[in-house]
Amino acid sequence: MSPWEPGVFSLILYTIMVVAFVASQLFLAAWLGEKKPSVEKSRPYECGVIPTGTARFRYPVPFYLVAIFFLIFDIEGAYIFTWAVVYEEAGMPALIQMSFFIILLLVGLFYIWKHGGLDWKATYKEE
Amino acid sequence: MEGHVQGRMSERFLSLSDSVINWSRKFSLWPMFFGLSCCFVEEAAAFTSRYDLARFGAEVLRPSPRQSDLLIVSGTVFKKVAPVVLRLYEQMPEPKWVISMGSCANSGGMFDVYSVVQGVDQIIPVDIYVPGCPPRPEALLQGLVLLQEKIESLEKPARRVFHLGGGSQGTEAPILVDGINKTRDTRGTGYEAVPIRGTAATPRPSNFWGNRADDMWVPPARRIELSEPDRLVAEAVTARFGDAVRVDSGASDMLTFYVEQGSIKDVLLFLKTESRTKYKRLDDLTAIDESARRDKVWSSSLSQGFTDIGGGQAERAAGRKYPDFTMVYQLLSFDTATRVRVKTGLNAQTPATASVTGIWPSANWYEREVFDLFGIGFEGHPSLRRIIMPDYWEGHPLRKDYPGRATSMPPYTISDAMLDQPIDARELMKRDREDISGKHEFFLNIGPHHVSTHGLLRCVAELEGEEIRRLDLEIGYHHRAKEKLAEHQTWHQFIPYCDRVDYLAGSNSEMSYLLAVEKLADIKVPDRAQMIRILVCELYRLSNHLVWFSTFAHDLGAMTPNFYTFVEREQILDVIELITGGRLHPEWFRIGGVANDLPNGWKEAVDNLVRIFPGRLDEYERLIRKNPIFMARTKGIGRMSLDEAMDWGITGPNLRACGLEWDLRKKTPYSGYDQLDFEVPTDTGGDCYARYLVRVEEMRQSIRIIKQVAANMPAGSYITDQYRYTVPRRDEMLRDIETLINHFINVSSGPKMPRGEAYAASEVPRGEQGYFLVSDGLGYPYRLRIRGPGFANVQALPLMAQGESIADLISIIGSMDYILPDIDR
Numbered sequence: 024m025s026p027w028e029p030g031v032f033s034l035i036l037y038t039i040m041v042v043a044f045v046a047s048q049l050f051l052a053a054w055l056g057e058k059k060p061s062v063e064k065s066r067p068y069e070c071g072v073i074p075t076g077t078a079r080f081r082y083p084v085p086f087y088l089v090a091i092f093f094l095i096f097d098i099e100g101a102y103i104f105t106w107a108v109v110y111e112e113a114g115m116p117a118l119i120q121m122s123f124f125i126i127l128l129l130v131g132l133f134y135i136w137k138h139g140g141l142d143w144k145a146t147y148k149e150e
Numbered sequence: 151m152e153g154h155v156q157g158r159m160s161e162r163f164l165s166l167s168d169s170v171i172n173w174s175r176k177f178s179l180w181p182m183f184f185g186l187s188c189c190f191v192e193e194a195a196a197f198t199s200r201y202d203l204a205r206f207g208a209e210v211l212r213p214s215p216r217q218s219d220l221l222i223v224s225g226t227v228f229k230k231v232a233p234v235v236l237r238l239y240e241q242m243p244e245p246k247w248v249i250s251m252g253s254c255a256n257s258g259g260m261f262d263v264y265s266v267v268q269g270v271d272q273i274i275p276v277d278i279y280v281p282g283c284p285p286r287p288e289a290l291l292q293g294l295v296l297l298q299e300k301i302e303s304l305e306k307p308a309r310r311v312f313h314l315g316g317g318s319q320g321t322e323a324p325i326l327v328d329g330i331n332k333t334r335d336t337r338g339t340g341y342e343a344v345p346i347r348g349t350a351a352t353p354r355p356s357n358f359w360g361n362r363a364d365d366m367w368v369p370p371a372r373r374i375e376l377s378e379p380d381r382l383v384a385e386a387v388t389a390r391f392g393d394a395v396r397v398d399s400g401a402s403d404m405l406t407f408y409v410e411q412g413s414i415k416d417v418l419l420f421l422k423t424e425s426r427t428k429y430k431r432l433d434d435l436t437a438i439d440e441s442a443r444r445d446k447v448w449s450s451s452l453s454q455g456f457t458d459i460g461g462g463q464a465e466r467a468a469g470r471k472y473p474d475f476t477m478v479y480q481l482l483s484f485d486t487a488t489r490v491r492v493k494t495g496l497n498a499q500t501p502a503t504a505s506v507t508g509i510w511p512s513a514n515w516y517e518r519e520v521f522d523l524f525g526i527g528f529e530g531h532p533s534l535r536r537i538i539m540p541d542y543w544e545g546h547p548l549r550k551d552y553p554g555r556a557t558s559m560p561p562y563t564i565s566d567a568m569l570d571q572p573i574d575a576r577e578l579m580k581r582d583r584e585d586i587s588g589k590h591e592f593f594l595n596i597g598p599h600h601v602s603t604h605g606l607l608r609c610v611a612e613l614e615g616e617e618i619r620r621l622d623l624e625i626g627y628h629h630r631a632k633e634k635l636a637e638h639q640t641w642h643q644f645i646p647y648c649d650r651v652d653y654l655a656g657s658n659s660e661m662s663y664l665l666a667v668e669k670l671a672d673i674k675v676p677d678r679a680q681m682i683r684i685l686v687c688e689l690y691r692l693s694n695h696l697v698w699f700s701t702f703a704h705d706l707g708a709m710t711p712n713f714y715t716f717v718e719r720e721q722i723l724d725v726i727e728l729i730t731g732g733r734l735h736p737e738w739f740r741i742g743g744v745a746n747d748l749p750n751g752w753k754e755a756v757d758n759l760v761r762i763f764p765g766r767l768d769e770y771e772r773l774i775r776k777n778p779i780f781m782a783r784t785k786g787i788g789r790m791s792l793d794e795a796m797d798w799g800i801t802g803p804n805l806r807a808c809g810l811e812w813d814l815r816k817k818t819p820y821s822g823y824d825q826l827d828f829e830v831p832t833d834t835g836g837d838c839y840a841r842y843l844v845r846v847e848e849m850r851q852s853i854r855i856i857k858q859v860a861a862n863m864p865a866g867s868y869i870t871d872q873y874r875y876t877v878p879r880r881d882e883m884l885r886d887i888e889t890l891i892n893h894f895i896n897v898s899s900g901p902k903m904p905r906g907e908a909y910a911a912s913e914v915p916r917g918e919q920g921y922f923l924v925s926d927g928l929g930y931p932y933r934l935r936i937r938g939p940g941f942a943n944v945q946a947l948p949l950m951a952q953g954e955s956i957a958d959l960i961s962i963i964g965s966m967d968y969i970l971p972d973i974d975r
Contacts, residue, residue, distance in 0.1 A: 055311050057319065066241070068216060070598060070600045071599035072571070072572045072575075072608070075575040076593060080592065
């Protein structure tokens with residue numbers, strides 16, 4: 024394939040234009056305007072007082088658990104969609120297998136639910 | 151030649167760029183959501199539908215300095231918050247502009263007092279000053295337009311933008327320094343030869359030589375007869391404690407005990423738990439510095455020759471020393487709706503007494519306040535430290551020897567603002583608890599500058615993830631020292647300060663103050679004046695609850711109600727303006743009445759409001775009442791039990807939402823509320839949703855009250871004929887000399903009030919607000935104490951928020967409806 028093939032040429036040109044445009048925007052945004060750096064300006068904003076400690080620490084995130092569960096079940100969805108495409112050809116055995124698969128997933132979901140994996144509740148209360 | 155042409159070309163390019171940049175900037179200013187006090191309410195009004203700030207290109211207010219380029223310093227700049235103001239300004243990107251809004255930000259305004267910076271221009275540069283107290287929203291719009299003109303005509307930003315050197319943009323005004331390019335002299339130019347009031351040359355009013363008040367006669371202070379239950383309590387206490395307790399028979403307002411210092415705790419415990427009338431609530435706790443008393447006799451009753459069970463004469467006979475400080479405890483019984491006052495004298499330069507935090511948990515903040523402002527120690531207090539003033543502060547401001555005026559102190563400068571930082575969050579938490587060592591310990595400051603703290607309150611949360619393990623509150627960022635200011639304002643001059651105690655409730659605070667004054671001197675208020683007062687107060691209650699409604703919804707993510715409810719709020723303010731001439735701070739009530747009669751057309755305006763309001767309220771309620779998100783954020787959140795609420799001194803709608811039907815308008819009717827037919831809405835939920843329901847229902851009841859008052863407005867005078875105490879009617883003042891003399895004295899040196907003390911409280915929109923007045927027989931209060939509902943309500947906030955998530959904290963704060971000037975006063 025020759026580099027002078029029209030399609031390739033326009034692709035390269037397009038790439039260069041995009042890169043140049045983005046670079047120019049980034050450059051202008053960074054360069055234009057007055058900069059007055061100071062200690063206060065580079066300090067994190069926390070309601071007007073000096074923050075305590077660092078922001079880099081281990082932090083319990085309840086959302087994390089929910090997100091992980093979502094991912095797991097979402098990937099299972101991918102199998103089900105592929106099966107849906109070949110539903111006619113795969114026939115009855117596949118239906119039984121997939122039903123088993125889905126029921127198994129549901130059992131897993133109920134298990135998590137029962138154990139409070141989906142609850143977003145306060146785990147700490149003042150003694 | 152060629153270079154010259156090039157130069158001209160580039161000049162032309164730069165000047166074109168100047169125009170384009172300036173045009174863009176002036177129509178896209180981004181004000182920061184930053185409010186200090188009253189003025190911010192008018193700033194917020196400027197951003198809602200009637201005034202619509204967005205017309206001028208300054209769209210919504212941005213919550214973070216990173217997103218803003220216009221700092222509108224709206225309100226009083228307190229020394230405690232000045233470092234925060236400076237930091238917010240520094241954290242804004244370039245270029246940036248500053249509008250100083252209102253007298254306080256401009257110059258300290260009416261708050262020439264130790265805690266207030268006398269002009270924000272001492273710490274940050276200012277482009278535009280907007281005068282007013284507070285300026286109307288239109289004035290702020292005018293300020294914004296002036297700033298736009300300044301940007302367009304005076305700034306040449308292109309050279310700065312292209313790094314060419316020179317040019318100008320943003321605020322370039324100098325920071326003003328006292329004595330160099332600014333003067334804080336209260337006398338104004340040309341009066342340098344006159345001594346400054348309140349300094350050594352003109353000592354405190356109590357020491358004035360030849361004070362005219364001494365030549366005037368007034369009837370003695372009001373004196374109450376004890377009711378039967380009170381008499382029984384008095385007998386029980388004297389029987390139980392014998393010599394350690396004496397009853398003051400000259401009290402003007404309630405049963406009053408003098409107690410020996412050693413027995414104070416036992417007496418209070420007895421009154422709370424054993425007495426036949428159980429005084430369950432600690433209504434108020436404060437102190438009086440007695441060092442500047444002119445006539446050091448033991449009790450007010452004694453000086454007027456009353457005999458009593460064991461008051462002053464016994465003291466004198468026993469040769470007891472007049473106390474240096476008096477501690478004042480005031481208790482309330484929910485069963486009989488009566489109060490009792492317990493006083494004890496303290497001697498010594500650094501006095502101390504026993505803490506009562508073991509009896510009432512709510513005593514915690516009250517005792518800290520007394521410690522902070524009077525320097526009185528409390529043995530057994532869990533964490534005795536300053537609460538209002540910052541830690542570095544020297545002296546105890548409410549002592550009589552403390553000067554008080556900001557202008558007699560060294561000016562507050564930018565280097566002070568850099569040094570005096572608010573205390574670090576971890577340090578703050580460590581003070582009360584040594585056991586901070588959690589693995590995930592994380593401290594988050596919510597406030598002093600935060601959209602959802604509704605003022606300058608700092609919540610410090612120790613977090614585990616997003617759950618609040620512990621919450622500590624730091625107050626004092628809004629301390630305008632009104633109690634100190636009162637000591638050199640005449641009884642009349644103090645009225646404007648009342649409005650600023652709760653700037654959303656307007657005249658309601660005047661009502662509480664005047665009830666106390668009128669109780670002390672036994673002043674009869676004509677029926678018409680009483681009803682006019684109720685009318686104005688209820689209008690303000692509606693206005694306050696509308697602001698609460700919209701901000702509560704706003705906190706929970708619904709911005710729309712803001713734009714709706716402010717329409718009716720403006721209509722209410724229009725009615726108020728028609729009647730009083732003012733919007734936020736009418737300063738319209740007078741001792742013994744109001745300033746003027748109702749104007750022509752008031753009835754139509756009120757009727758019009760009463761007609762449309764209920765429908766509108768229903769409409770707004772439909773927006774959020776059954777909204778699933780709103781319910782999820784409020785139901786079961788921030789629960790408080792009735793017992794806790796009573797023990798912590800919670801008042802107002804927050805108490806009623808716990809299930810107690812307790813409203814001073816019903817329980818201790820004042821100003822003619824007993825003639826009106828209305829209900830006290832309650833709910834038993836005790837959570838944020840219950841507080842919402844109670845307040846909304848209260849608006850409907852207020853409308854009911856307004857309707858009745860408007861329909862049955864009595865005829866008669868709008869002010870008392872006891873001209874000895876008040877500003878007389880103008881038509882009469884111009885006609886006879888006696889009234890003219892009264893007028894002259896009462897507006898110049900102030901009306902003389904009899905020696906004594908009185909407490910009165912009224913139901914303001916946020917709860918029970920009371921004024922405790924101590925008069926030494928002068929035109930000025932000897933001591934004025936404000937019992938704000940917010941102080942007690944907010945103290946209990948950690949109780950509701952600990953163990954909940956941060957999101958819930960915001961919801962709880964919104965549902966509490968507090969206001970900072972009433973907490974910090």
